[in-house]
Amino acid sequence: METVAIVGVGLIGGSFALGLRQAGFTGRILGVSSPRTLQEALERGVIDEALPLDRAAARADLIYLSLPISRILDTLPEIDSSARPRALVTDVGSTKSRIVERAAQTIHRARFLGGHPMAGKETRGVVSADPELFRNRTYFLTPRDPADLDSEPARTLVGWIRKLGALPVPVSAEEHDRIVAYSSHLPQLASTALAAALAEQPDAERIQQAAGPGLLGSTRLALSSYDIWGDILSTNPVHIDDALVRYIEELNGIRKALSSPDLRRQFQIASDFARKLRQRLD
């Protein structure tokens, strides 16, 4: 792998580029983004050269699509005609089925391997890029066929992901979308629904007055913008609906058990799970 094109030089794309450098990548890093972002990325040494998509795609061994989902879907059909044969196209979209399907329809000369690094920050943009962003995080890869992981460019990508400190985990796109419906999309909607339900109470002002650190934590995700989430929700509606149904069942179970000691069991299951999460991530 001698040349990498980062398409979308934001937090994730910029962090991948910085991570590559820190891990010893000595090839060329091309950037495709808005003029302002490109200038910032050049000044910060995140990329070596700014180019339009077709010219970057024509030179790259790895094309790294670090864009919002809808822009990944729009960009995929534009790549194949410029890309080098056997170049690897990968992406970082938060849902995978629609993207993997679109890639199967549009990427023929090049190869495609979907990805999703479970990494993020509260701040965005190339100014927040961090070579350590992926460290100790799961990096999902979603081959259409498990054999896709055996190609030489795929093995090279997996090698770099490891060198960035991340844990590559292969799953099908379908399985990925089911997992993140629970691990990410449901927590987001649970927080948004909580904040909205409180905001819509006639005494919302009093409720705010009564808030403590618990409510602050529970409404942190509710700060997220629909500009990011609209894409995610509309490309994973079936699994998200399943997760919401399951969550509502759990809440109805709690309603039934409110004055009963049976609720102790739910608290125990929940606190065991929350503790395990912390052992893994803290």
Add this chain to the structure above:
Amino acid sequence: METVAIVGVGLIGGSFALGLRQAGFTGRILGVSSPRTLQEALERGVIDEALPLDRAAARADLIYLSLPISRILDTLPEIDSSARPRALVTDVGSTKSRIVERAAQTIHRARFLGGHPMAGKETRGVVSADPELFRNRTYFLTPRDPADLDSEPARTLVGWIRKLGALPVPVSAEEHDRIVAYSSHLPQLASTALAAALAEQPDAERIQQAAGPGLLGSTRLALSSYDIWGDILSTNPVHIDDALVRYIEELNGIRKALSSPDLRRQFQIASDFARKLRQRLD
């Protein structure tokens, strides 16, 4: 107010005692608690003297019941026979209707004024007591009759609450229990239900692997123990059930709008509310 009896010298009772001292209280602080806690509280200078309940009640102008709800309910009937006429009994229980009702049945010689400081910490016990715990926090007071706040001992208590840096807010016990059902009990159950729903998935292990900081925040309350929450839930079931029903309605509304741009409005309402909370508390 010359003598205060702290009944239950834990995080809240200990912090109230330390706060009084820091705010210039020069009277005597008596402690009623387990032998081990009393020794710790004496060593740390949180209390001046350790006594059994009846002897502390007999000497105090203010009897501060900082105990779990069920122990407040059990202790109230034991106080009146020892308490001085016109002494003020107050409590810090997280739900108020049952306590205020029990106090009306059992406190006759003394007076009673229910309270609930919206303050806490992740750690418990007198070792975590902090004179600053109440600063900038709402301190609900729940008089049966608004005139209860006009008695001299009640005005003295309100004065000290202000000197501790807290904001005294009078509400009826009923209103209090409705507010905290939304501000505190619903967020707790939303987090417990989320963690339990995830724990019960067949691929719970993979879901943990995919977890990021968002899920960590959303499951922080799920770490809470039923030992504390059992009392709260069983003494406020009606309002909590209302809040759960409202929350489930909101989640069902989100389900219907999953692939529709109508969801933008819910995200906006939620993020506005979450931002306002932070302006108040951060």
